Each structure stands twice: as C-alpha cells, then as structure tokens.
Amino acid sequence: MSTPPSAPREPANPAFVALGGGHGLAASLSALRLMTDRITAVVTVADDGGSSGRLREELGVLPPGDLRMALAALCDDSEWGRTWRDLLQHRFATDGPLDHHSVGNLLIVALWQLLGDTVGGLDLVGRLLGARGRVLPMAAVPLEIEADVRCDDGTLAVVRGQTHVAVTPYRIEQLRLHPADPPACPEAVSAVRDADWVVLGPGSWYSSVLPHLLVPELRAALHETPARIVVTLNLTPDDETQGMRAVDHLAVLRAHAPELPVHAVVADPGSVDDVGELADLCASTGTRLLVRQVRRGDQSAVHDPLRLAAALRDVVEGYLGDVGTPAGR
Known part of the structure; x- marks a missing residue:
C-alpha cells in the first residue's frame, strides 16, 4: 500500500x-x-453451486451466474432495459430439470455455444440490456477455490469449492486456486x-x-x-x-x-x-x-x-x- x-x-x-x-x-x-459510463466488471468464475454449478458441470463452461448478475446491475434504466433485466433474473420453479435455472444463465451459455466466444457472448447480452458498461470473466477457465482453515481444536483442514468456502465456520488462513x-x-x-x-x-x-x-x-x-x-x-x-x-x-x-x-x-x-x-x-x-x-x-x-x-x-x-x-x- x-x-x-x-x-x-x-x-x-x-x-x-x-x-x-x-x-x-x-x-x-x-x-x-x-x-460514469466507462465501467468494466471483472467477475470471479469459481461458483460451483446452484444453476451455475450444474451448467458448469454438465457443459464444461464458465459459471454464468455472477456474470449474469453483473450484467443485470448495468442494464439501461428504461422499460426495455428493465424488462430484459427481469427476464435475465427470472428463475424457473418446477419439478423438472429446469428447476432453479435462471433464464439469463441459459441464454448466456447458449450464446457461448453459438458464438464460440465467451467475451463476445457477454458483450451481446450487454447490448441486449443496453448495459452501461462491460462485463468480463476474471479467468478464461472455470476455477476451484481451496482454503486452509483453522479448526476449533487448532488443527488445519482443507475446504474445497466456493460454496463450501463461503459457509465455513472456521477461520480461513490461506486461499488457493485450481488450476494454480x-x-x-x-x-x-x-x-x-x-x-x-x-x-x-x-x-x-x-x-x-x-x-x-x-x-x-x-x-x-x-x-x-x-x-x-x-x-x-x-x-x-x-x-x-x-x-x-x-x-x-x-x-x-x-x-x-x-x-x-x-x-x-x-x-x-x-x-x-x-x-x-x-x-x-x-x-x-x-x-x-x-x-x-x-x-x-x-x-x-x-x-x-x-x-x-x-x-x-x-x-x-x-x-x-x-x-x-x-x-x-
């Protein structure tokens, strides 16, 4: 500093x-x-839970959920922008395989498959929303978070996965990514x-x-x-x-x-x-x-x-x- x-x-x-x-x-x-309108969001890509985790596991893509939320936050403040934002954030509630998937996650992943271009797909969704800025992933591949935590008895343990690290009751001492x-x-x-x-x-x-x-x-x-x-x-x-x-x-x-x-x-x-x-x-x-x-x-x-x-x-x-x-x- x-x-x-x-x-x-x-x-x-x-x-x-x-x-x-x-x-x-x-x-x-x-x-x-x-x-300002000169905004770039650089988003973590380690989510392994919920809709994002399922799409990541099934299709081998970056987890889209946090990218979707960033795009929604930058949407144009108009009826058009707010409508597309609400659609992006809409989640299905069903007993079938679509349960808890958001429309935005599915849309983003579909564009990635059609275009073969992660950044290009995000930019296209940004244009659809009239986004006031740009949203980018921090890494080009999905990541796994791993943490060393200090247990109540003083011993060290390893917690793997963003969803587990986020809810650990123990003090985190060191953080790592995979791949390193x-x-x-x-x-x-x-x-x-x-x-x-x-x-x-x-x-x-x-x-x-x-x-x-x-x-x-x-x-x-x-x-x-x-x-x-x-x-x-x-x-x-x-x-x-x-x-x-x-x-x-x-x-x-x-x-x-x-x-x-x-x-x-x-x-x-x-x-x-x-x-x-x-x-x-x-x-x-x-x-x-x-x-x-x-x-x-x-x-x-x-x-x-x-x-x-x-x-x-x-x-x-x-x-x-x-x-x-x-x-x-």
Missing part, C-alpha cells in the same frame, strides 16, 4: 474497473453507473491496465474478492496499473468472515497481495468497531479513509447506490485536489 500518483487522467468521466462477484459486485456497479496459474481473460487484464480507478469489494472476501489476486496476469496488472485502487468494506460479516474486524479485512488483503497499493478505503460507520484503529492503519500505509454512511436508510445490510456513489465520488474528487502535489505509487 502506498500513496497515489499525482495527477488523474480522466477527471470528467473516469474509467472504473470493479472486481468481485455476486451481490457485492452488483452493489458496486449500481453505484458506479451513477458516476489460470489464464486470465485478456480483455480483463487490458481493462485493469487502462483504468483510472479499480474498486475491490464489497462482497464475500475470500470467495469473491481475493480470488482476483490469485490469477497471475490479473495480479500483475493490478500491481502495474497507474489506476488508483479503492477498497469498499462490507457492511456486516458473512459466514466466511465471522469474527473479522474492518482492520482484519485489510490485513488479509495485504497478506495475499503484499505489494498491492491501496489508495482509499470506504467504510460505513456502523460496520467499523474501532474507527481510530482503522484510521491509524490507513495512515500508516498512506491510504485515505472515508467513513460515510453507505447503507440504506432503513439500516439493512444493503449498500445504497446513491450513497455509495456519493462516497466514491468524494474519493475521486479528493484526489483531483492533489494535482501538483508530489506523490507516487
């Missing part, structure tokens, strides 16, 4: 890349679409290198956010990009992060990617148990901390798109005020 470069490149319409998966990534995208050195999606690598800002989180820390740092080409791009990196912390712990504090999330991020520069952290005050400790940690690494209410007004554990967009806009504008000051990555 270090201080940012001294001058922004696209102050009026910055290019954002958001990394993650599932509902957390959708929350980021719902906020970013209020700020998967090929990254080239378009995703290019997007990170060309970005002005990269957003990590919110989302399942171990099963959705950190896996991006374990894809070698994507990790290298994150280290080498001139973009500034902002981390959005979760509102509440989930199964895989029970007992972890806000500072622990940043510590785990640093343990898996020690050289990754983090330029800003956005946290909701209700999710931080010790703001002073978090502020001290950020100050020690040259990271700006913005503590702002970004959850819904009803205090549910859901990010409010307008509030999160306002917080991210304040982060961007704060760096615009640094033009001419000496800084570096």
